[in-house]
Amino acid sequence: xxxxxxxxxxxxxxxxxxxxxxxxxxxxxxxxxxxxxxxxxxxxxxxxxxxxxxxxxxxxxxxxxxxxxxxxxxxxxxxxxxxxxxxxxxxxxxxxxxxxxxxxxxxxxxxxxxxxxxxxxxxxxxxxxxxxxxxxxxxxxxxxxxx
Numbered sequence: 001x002x003x004x005x006x007x008x009x010x011x012x013x014x015x016x017x018x019x020x021x022x023x024x025x026x027x028x029x030x031x032x033x034x035x036x037x038x039x040x041x042x043x044x045x046x047x048x049x050x051x052x053x054x055x056x057x058x059x060x061x062x063x064x065x066x067x068x069x070x071x072x073x074x075x076x077x078x079x080x081x082x083x084x085x086x087x088x089x090x091x092x093x094x095x096x097x098x099x100x101x102x103x104x105x106x107x108x109x110x111x112x113x114x115x116x117x118x119x120x121x122x123x124x125x126x127x128x129x130x131x132x133x134x135x136x137x138x139x140x141x142x143x144x145x146x147x
Contacts, residue, residue: 028112032058037145038083041093048117048127056129057112059141060094062103074098075118075128079111082144090144099131108140 030051032040037058044051060079080094095115103109113131120126 027055028057029054030056032056034059034081034141034145037081038093038147041095044115044127048115048125051115052117052127054115055112055132056095056115057110058094059108059110059137061143062105062107062109063092063094064102064105065096077102079109079129081142083147084144085147093145096126096128097131098128099134103134103136108137110135110137 030040044056058079060081063078063080065075065078075096075098077099078092078094078096080092082090083093084090097111097113099111111129111131112133113129115127116130117125117127
């Protein structure tokens with residue numbers, strides 16, 4: 001049992017060190033991959049305090065945001081994928097983004113940015129991505145991902 005605890009402790013220290021060095025060397029803290037997209041995004045929404053201020057990278061397509069959605073904030077588009085489940089329940093999932101320009105709707109992009117939290121006038125809070133880099137990959141990923 002002591003060996004198991006020591007091994008877990010060592011592993012956790014390695015993970016913390018790896019995360020700290022990732023942020024220091026300019027790499028994102030978290031890369032959200034296609035096969036874990038829904039689970040990771042859901043975890044971020046549910047545990048925002050664990051992720052706020054961390055750097056994320058992921059791919060998706062551009063979806064415009066209207067002021068009706070988020071008020072008069074600086075977020076004018078989101079980078080999302082479509083989460084599919086059981087029939088006609090497809091839902092866009094991703095983050096609202098702040099960037100110096102708005103890419104054309106449905107453009108496939110790779111975004112890297114810092115996760116922030118914004119409070120709406122209604123008192124509701126939601127995460128958004130303060131984009132640091134926006135790229136257009138040569139190959140488009142899966143638009144629809146399973147829940």
